[in-house]
Amino acid sequence: MYLLGPSMSVATMKMTAALVDGSRWSGVYWQHFMKDNPKTSWTKDCSRLQGLSRGKSFDDSFPLKSSNNTRLNSSTMPLLGGGCISKKRGLCVVFPDISSPSVKVENLDSCDDEYDGVIVNSESLPSSANAFASALMASLSNWKLQGKKGVWLKIPSNQADLVPIAIQEGFDYHHAEAGYVMLTHWIPDEPCLLPASPSHQIGVAGFVINDKREVLVVKEKCPCSCSGVWKMPTGYINKSEDIFSGAIREVKEETGVNTIFMEMVAFRHAHLVAFEKSDLLFVCMLKPLSFEITLDEKELQAAKWMPLHEFLGQPFYEEDHMSKKVIDICIASYEDHYKGFIAHQLTSKLDGRLSYLYYDGSH
CATH class of the missing domain: 3.40.630.30 (Gcn5-related N-acetyltransferase (GNAT))
Structure with missing residues (x-):
């Protein structure tokens, strides 16, 4: 007899069977809950099954694996087609003894x-x-x-x-x-x-600056450490989405501004960020193709084009050395004093697929 014992967690028990009128049936896989008792009793003993729902009884021609301390004194309830099963609270999975030569x-x-x-x-x-x-x-x-x-x-x-x-x-x-x-x-x-199991989540940030030296900035609605700060649009990439495509999409979704990818200028690697997972944030330089802003009101408080000197003058960036360094790199890239990574599409013999390799385009 295959028994699921008391070591199971409550979450596992909930996954195992839904509460439907006090019990759930699946062949001879049965779990019974007492409606008037919030606790579920899980036992190592289970009364002997004397028949299947198909009307076939267990006998010597259909051997079972069973514990030696099987109890026979519990009340029973009939199975469809004949036989019975114990009404004892618990969960039992009964199957043939696979070691028997008579069972395939x-x-x-x-x-x-x-x-x-x-x-x-x-x-x-x-x-x-x-x-x-x-x-x-x-x-x-x-x-x-x-x-x-x-x-x-x-x-x-x-x-x-x-x-x-x-x-x-x-x-x-x-x-x-x-x-x-x-x-x-x-x-x-x-x-x-x-x-x-997967250990990292991947985020992207889009630094968008126009010919007037105005930066596309947003204010998040979430009560995080950067709440109230004008910042670059950021977000997480989707499954099977390229990094630069994720940056373009996030800017479009949050602000309505269309952009094209120029280069990847930096990335930050942090640990124990969300549910003890590590986090990679890739910063991409994007060139605007449109300028009218359409705000995503579900995620943002506001969005606008802000003069670069006002953006840099926020107290948050004067105190946060990591963010300040990222913006300095973005400005250097905009002024052609810094070369980032460009996405080059290549085929690898390892899998025969096209994918992107990011490296300095001058080499």
Whole structure:
């Protein structure tokens, strides 16, 4: 019997089953909550199942893995098609004993990666928790015999009830995005060599200055350390977006001003910025193609063209050495006293794709 014990967190329990009229059914994967008790009881014992919802009873021809201390004194409730299941509060996943020669369990659909590892096909995961638990155990045994190392298991959000089963089998969280969570497992009894989860967020800043030596500046609405300060438009790049494209987009979204990329003049690297992640901020010189401002009222208090000397005269920049240095570099670039990095599109033989390499265009 496959049991999810009391070590599970409340968050994991919530992911495992939704509260629907006090209980949730998924084949013989069952979780019961007491409506009048905010706490959920998770037990290592589970009463014996005497039948499946399909009407097939468990007997010697369909062996089960079960704990020796199975209790039979709990009240039962009928299953559709015959048999019964304990009404004891808890969560149980029951599956055939895969070590029995009379039971055939299919492995998870997967493919090998380039590093003696395995990538599980997330689009063909078993729909029931019991089938997944059986297939996962069989697959892990098979992969270990084959000498496989790392396993990548992507679970869609609509199958989140499979997550605690994988965790119970030794998987751990790697990263999550909208629609899925990625789990990993290192099979060998040696230090794990799988790459860590993403550690950086990437931001961009656009320094836009016109022929009148006026700088395009904005005031943020957020109550951050630069609240009330006139600053360059900034933001985060989107997935699969180039750095210079992100800078152009952010300026357009916040101010309505169209620009073109000239060069990247500096970048700042900081750590423990948001949720203990590191942060890279790339500063780009942009040339304005339009001048009328359309304010993004959701993010900004105001935006305008400000004379350069007024921009530099703000007390914030006199006290913040990092920001002051960045602006000095931008001015030097504008006055042709400094050469930044230009984006050059090249193809790499490593992946055969076009990508941008940033370097001094004079070389």
